[in-house]
Amino acid sequence: MACFRTSARICRQFLFNNSSSTKFSAVFSSPRWMSSGNYEYIIVEKKGEKNNVGFIQLNRPKALNALCKGLMSELDQAVQKFEKDDDVGCIVLTGSDRAFAAGADIKEMQTKEFSDVWRGNFLSEWDALSRCSKPVIAAVNGFALGGGCEVAMMCDIIYAGDKAQFGQPEITLGTIPGAGGTQRLCKAVGKSKAMEMVLTANRISAEEAEKAGLVSKVVPAAELVNEAIKTAEKISSFSKIATGMCKEAVNAGYEMSLKEGLHFEKRLFHASFASNDRREGMTAFSEKRPPKFTDS
Numbered sequence: 001m002a003c004f005r006t007s008a009r010i011c012r013q014f015l016f017n018n019s020s021s022t023k024f025s026a027v028f029s030s031p032r033w034m035s036s037g038n039y040e041y042i043i044v045e046k047k048g049e050k051n052n053v054g055f056i057q058l059n060r061p062k063a064l065n066a067l068c069k070g071l072m073s074e075l076d077q078a079v080q081k082f083e084k085d086d087d088v089g090c091i092v093l094t095g096s097d098r099a100f101a102a103g104a105d106i107k108e109m110q111t112k113e114f115s116d117v118w119r120g121n122f123l124s125e126w127d128a129l130s131r132c133s134k135p136v137i138a139a140v141n142g143f144a145l146g147g148g149c150e151v152a153m154m155c156d157i158i159y160a161g162d163k164a165q166f167g168q169p170e171i172t173l174g175t176i177p178g179a180g181g182t183q184r185l186c187k188a189v190g191k192s193k194a195m196e197m198v199l200t201a202n203r204i205s206a207e208e209a210e211k212a213g214l215v216s217k218v219v220p221a222a223e224l225v226n227e228a229i230k231t232a233e234k235i236s237s238f239s240k241i242a243t244g245m246c247k248e249a250v251n252a253g254y255e256m257s258l259k260e261g262l263h264f265e266k267r268l269f270h271a272s273f274a275s276n277d278r279r280e281g282m283t284a285f286s287e288k289r290p291p292k293f294t295d296s
């Protein structure tokens with residue numbers, strides 16, 4: 001509500017100063033005004049004692065956070081906004097108690113034809129999440145199915161509430177996962193479990209997901225978001241250059257041979273010696289005081 005009052009005040013002030021209608025329409029059509037926190041499908045806030053955690057909550061409860069075009073485009077916008085925000089060191093992405101996201105919007109996809117998705121390269125534009133240089137924690141309660149599970153796997157860490165369920169049920173719809181479900185899932189849980197999940201549409205529980213390596217922590221559902229924010233605050237307290245390098249090195253390991261990955265890691269380690277934060281971190285240790293990381 002506060003953000004709406006601010007926007008309204010800005011508009012009143014602008015209108016007072018600029019009476020011409022062309023300028024009026026410029027204000028209401030300007031992307032900045034539209035993306036000043038007025039989202040239809042998500043809630044976007046900064047959280048943590050130092051306001052250094054970017055918090056995005058999928059908020060389309062009537063459709064169990066089904067990933068429609070509007071939601072995915074708002075999610076893309078919000079991730080890009082936090083990517084550029086120097087105060088934010090880590091992002092938390094969550095849904096509702098009942099659903100993180102029950103998949104891509106089936107009703108929206110139902111009428112699409114092959115030529116639409118092929119020529120339009122459907123889904124290719126929504127990659128801000130997987131390209132984000134800052135760590136992203138998925139806090140999953142309830143259903144993470146299809147595209148919902150895929151979005152969670154685009155994140156760097158998955159925390160699950162104890163009632164969470166993960167699955168790739170696309171085969172029940174006569175299709176297959178289309179945003180990493182056959183690729184990232186395989187790397188996370190191994191071929192056999194991944195193949196079983198995509199071929200049978202069987203869901204796995206939070207405990208099974210943790211046992212299989214898809215999830216790094218299971219907590220009581222009610223504590224999930226706070227636990228994720230706590231971890232995000234800790235990550236945000238470190239050097240943003242070092243956390244970005246850690247994320248890049250781990251993800252590069254997915255794509256490279258061990259030899260290439262070790263080389264890439266070593267070169268990033270060497271590069272960290274060019275940062276003020278590395279100098280500050282090692283000096284603070286020797287002087288027995290907490291470091292003050294300032295690189296952004």
Ligand SMILES: CCCCCCCCCCCCC/C=C/C(=O)SCCNC(=O)CCNC(=O)[C@H](O)C(C)(C)COP(=O)(O)OP(=O)(O)OC[C@H]1O[C@@H](n2cnc3c(N)ncnc32)[C@H](O)[C@@H]1OP(=O)(O)O
Nearest residue numbers: 063064066075076102103104105106126129146147178179
């Ligand atoms: C930075 C940008 C990032 C973006 C990333 C982009 C990529 C990611 C997205 C693209 C992925 C492409 C490939 C993926 C494809 C899919 O995901 S296909 C869908 C896979 N999911 C499913 O098959 C699950 C479908 N839902 C269900 O099986 C059930 O709803 C349920 C989850 C088991 C819950 O059942 P129940 O408790 O009985 O509730 P319902 O009555 O079924 O549902 C409540 C309402 O929600 C609607 N709904 C649920 N899921 C969807 C959905 N996937 N799409 C659209 N709508 C859905 C459901 O229809 C109900 O609504 P009403 O009918 O209006 O009451």
